[in-house]
Amino acid sequence: MGYSTIYAVSGNDIVYETFDGDAVVLDLASGRYFGFSDSGSCVWEALIAQVPPASLVGRTCGSGQLSAADLDAFIARLNEYGLLSPATGMASAALSPELAQRLAAAREALKIDMHDELADLVMVDPIHDVDEPAGWPAVKQ
Amino acid sequence: MRRVTLDDLADYARELLAACEANADAFPGKSRVELPGLAIDVFSDHGELARALGHGMVAEIAAGRPATPGRIFLAHPGIGSIPQPALWGEALFHPNMFSERLEANGLRGHYFHDLSYWQFYDVEKRLGVQLMRSADGCPPWEFGAPLRCFLHWEYAARGMRLTHAGTLGKGGRGVLLAGAGGAGKSGTVASGLLAGLDSVGDDYVLVEFDGDRSLARPLFTTLKQDQAGFDRLGLARLLPDPGLLNWQGKYQFRVQDLCPRGVASELDIVALLVPQISGAAQSTITPLSRKDALMALAPSGIAQMPGERESGFRFFGELTRRLPCYTLTLGTRGNEIAETIAAFLDRGNS
Numbered sequence A: 001m002g003y004s005t006i007y008a009v010s011g012n013d014i015v016y017e018t019f020d021g022d023a024v025v026l027d028l029a030s031g032r033y034f035g036f037s038d039s040g041s042c043v044w045e046a047l048i049a050q051v052p053p054a055s056l057v058g059r060t061c062g063s064g065q066l067s068a069a070d071l072d073a074f075i076a077r078l079n080e081y082g083l084l085s086p087a088t089g090m091a092s093a094a095l096s097p098e099l100a101q102r103l104a105a106a107r108e109a110l111k112i113d114m115h116d117e118l119a120d121l122v123m124v125d126p127i128h129d130v131d132e133p134a135g136w137p138a139v140k141q
Numbered sequence B: 001m002r003r004v005t006l007d008d009l010a011d012y013a014r015e016l017l018a019a020c021e022a023n024a025d026a027f028p029g030k031s032r033v034e035l036p037g038l039a040i041d042v043f044s045d046h047g048e049l050a051r052a053l054g055h056g057m058v059a060e061i062a063a064g065r066p067a068t069p070g071r072i073f074l075a076h077p078g079i080g081s082i083p084q085p086a087l088w089g090e091a092l093f094h095p096n097m098f099s100e101r102l103e104a105n106g107l108r109g110h111y112f113h114d115l116s117y118w119q120f121y122d123v124e125k126r127l128g129v130q131l132m133r134s135a136d137g138c139p140p141w142e143f144g145a146p147l148r149c150f151l152h153w154e155y156a157a158r159g160m161r162l163t164h165a166g167t168l169g170k171g172g173r174g175v176l177l178a179g180a181g182g183a184g185k186s187g188t189v190a191s192g193l194l195a196g197l198d199s200v201g202d203d204y205v206l207v208e209f210d211g212d213r214s215l216a217r218p219l220f221t222t223l224k225q226d227q228a229g230f231d232r233l234g235l236a237r238l239l240p241d242p243g244l245l246n247w248q249g250k251y252q253f254r255v256q257d258l259c260p261r262g263v264a265s266e267l268d269i270v271a272l273l274v275p276q277i278s279g280a281a282q283s284t285i286t287p288l289s290r291k292d293a294l295m296a297l298a299p300s301g302i303a304q305m306p307g308e309r310e311s312g313f314r315f316f317g318e319l320t321r322r323l324p325c326y327t328l329t330l331g332t333r334g335n336e337i338a339e340t341i342a343a344f345l346d347r348g349n350s
Helices: A038-048 A068-080 A097-105 A119-123 B009-022 B048-056 B095-103 B148-157 B185-194 B227-232 B290-303 B309-322 B334-347
Strands: A007-009 A014-019 A022-027 A032-036 A084-086 A112-115 B029-035 B038-044 B068-075 B107-112 B117-122 B127-131 B161-170 B173-178 B204-210 B213-217 B222-226 B250-254 B267-277 B284-287 B325-330
Touching: A007 A038, A014 A038, A014 B290, A014 B309, A022 A038, A022 B290, A022 B309, A032 A038, A032 B290, A038 A068, A038 A097, A068 A084, A068 A112, B009 B068, B009 B095, B009 B107, B009 B117, B009 B127, B029 B048, B038 B048, B038 B148, B068 B148, B095 B107, B107 B148, B117 B148, B148 B161, B148 B204, B161 B185, B161 B267, B161 B290, B161 B309, B161 B334, B173 B185, B173 B290, B173 B334, B185 B222, B185 B227, B185 B325, B185 B334, B204 B309, B222 B227, B267 B290, B267 B334, B284 B334, B290 B309, B290 B325, B325 B334
Parallel strands: B038 B068, B068 B127, B173 B267, B267 B325
Antiparallel strands: A007 A084, A014 A022, A022 A032, A032 A112, B029 B038, B107 B117, B117 B127, B161 B173, B161 B204, B204 B213, B213 B267, B222 B250, B284 B325
16 A cells, blocks of 8 residues: 555445444445444545545554554455545645544444445346346346 | 347337327226325226236325326237337346436336336436336236336435335324334334324335425335234234235235224324344334444335435435434334334434
């Protein structure tokens, strides 16, 4: 990971809502939902607000500090899930005091949970990817 | 046999809509479905699907609301010169791309490959076609919630939403019961109705925002229970001849079969409850994070409805933001569950 890299949401298919500091992300193309821990929500919000990872390493996060290794792993997971991509030509932003405060008050480790229970209903090709005798929505194994 | 691809999808939709309009007089049946703010003339053949329109849908209760007219054709090649349903071409079928291509042309649509079953809706004209191979050639779930996709598209265009949730209420105030299939929604709704609570429906209800209020209105009257739920609720005394099990292995009946007053006309929704089957003797209602409530409410409602996915996510996000959210841990006795919800509503916990 480049610590000065600026990230952005990976396209229009990624939509998200934040409730009381908890983010929920939906990938419209895949039908997968993602829920974050409280610290994960803070980091997600910071990254999509163009805060570079370098500004987050060492920040107070609950009873500890955000380590480079934890941040690396978290961003790698966001990339793997197709939620976040490096952005070019974008200026970096500073971490807002509100997000810094929330991060300091976080109680959970950096974490993202993926829910794909209904993704097959959203994204599978029901013509070519289904088990023919069973028909849609039985997905070909 | 014609093969449709993304490139000629919108043209195909327009051709079918035009064919139905040209053959309007050839349809054997015509009925009017009156729903909140909407009066739909449905052109159909005779058969089970046509009967489901009269049986499974509410008659608009809130008289005086201005109703916008619409037309929907339930068509098949046995009517006039309606063509045989086309097939999808060899290209990848991706539901999201399918929806996007139609939306770019002011249309909504759905294709169910197994039955060569097409649905298209012109949002501006409020004109829809459901093309099947035969009069009842639709997927089996359509009989419980006929016109569901058309209503989804029409109401979504108005900023309202078909919401996959059960409802219970008292004195005009109510709760939404959200969660995946098997979470206990339907059993809870049936228990509540038997105990004298109101409902605007189970499975799918119409939700709209009116200022600070979140209102739920009925569209369908259908309730479902599997054999175990049917026995547990003692429904045989009310439904001695419940008919055959449906495609899900459930009995299908109506709200008015359990309570003579039928569906309520409207509920002012004051909370979102996410039922959980627990096996405990007593039901409990405890706070739930909005994130978890959205995860219970949104996925099935979005996955089961073609198109309008982002607007659905936004709508359910707003709904979750407006309402206090709770986990409803279900006890084992229907009466006790209903009493717990009634007491919750009496306390004004919202």
